[in-house]
Amino acid sequence: MSTGINILMYHQVGDFAPMKAHRSTYCHHKRFARQMAYLARFGYTVLSMDQVLACLSGAQPIPPRAVALTFDDGYENFYEYAWPVLQRHGFPAMVYLIADLLGKPSYWFASDGRDTPLLMSPERIRQLRAEGVDFGSHSASHAKLATLETPAIHEEVTRSKAILEDVLGEAVNHFCYPFGSHDRRAVDAVAAAGYTCATTCVRAPATPADDPLTLPRKAISYGDNLIGYFWRLHMKNNPKREMIRRDGYTFADATA
Template structure:
């Protein structure tokens, strides 16, 4: 029962109470299952790292244990305050929330394209409140576009503009990025590098290991249907990405 040579960066979206869905299951997690998953991490000897701590490990500046985990939450849903924060505080776990800088306090309108309800996103005031509680924040772009499909000007605005906007909201440096929909290519990664981010995460399924491009780190999506066995399976068995991980030829961890 060992993590295979790396850090499991877990990807969540909404946590709450939802009807069962057939599609987009990785964008929902029942709050009771989330609570039991976090209890398993707490009781099972796992070490939950902040993204900054994970970065130090991946750079070789700190050791990686066999059970290192990072908790990430995409989009920044308002339900985080009610369902996620109390559980994290109960166990003393850090977490990274990736915010869509241009949509704070608005609805996740892209859900409507699939006929789904459009949940509310955290407002700037809620983000600052969570920051005071110790929650970390990164950028999930300016407006949640598939970045690999955008022209260079749009890409710069989505990546660099979102960083500047969030730094104004938070009053601190924003060092971490997450590609919306996992959409990334080498041009996108270069834009993230030029914007000054230290890490960026994808939707590629694998542990994050030293030597990987820090701006194309893999993650493991937690699905609505994952019970504790499924959660354990993702931690310890689902270690092979569906295709090779991207890396800039000149990058170094």
């Protein structure tokens, strides 16, 4: 029986020219298709984030070669390029949405001269939810939470939850820290808002020892061919940084 789950972090999936910078936020659609085919061919179990929680809590065993697929920011190109591939394989996916920016461009790319791809509209989100995509919150404005005053952190996590629950007509229980930026205040705010699960950018497999509100993930980059993909799936990673926990266990700020 496995003791860990590789939660994989994607951002955009699309038709991108070769690049040297910002590669961690892009995945070419042809490589993505090969990566998903690899998971299917070699017997990986792709879990929903609800199933991840159940496994980590001990409610069900962690299957061998367990992975989960998460997509930050909620880009429209998920619908065109990633979702058809996921549907073909029957793989679940979690997409984290920026509540104030639904249907708007991803403004934060403009600061370094990149194109600002469109984020999903409420209509698209409801369509994809009906087709089986899971959605969580990526805050209200995509702010680095650990840099904010405490009241602003609470505003980001609670308001985003309310907006997305109104769009979806159901509870939103999953959160993802923008840029991976979180500290004890942010984790406490996410807990107080009623989320049951939150993901970071700390690179390691998720295990039952992790706090469900600071789960680590492994980023998939533009440059990851199948050899690199295999390496990310099977490496233990650099020793896991001390993780923030709410039970008094050792913790450290984990911004990225």
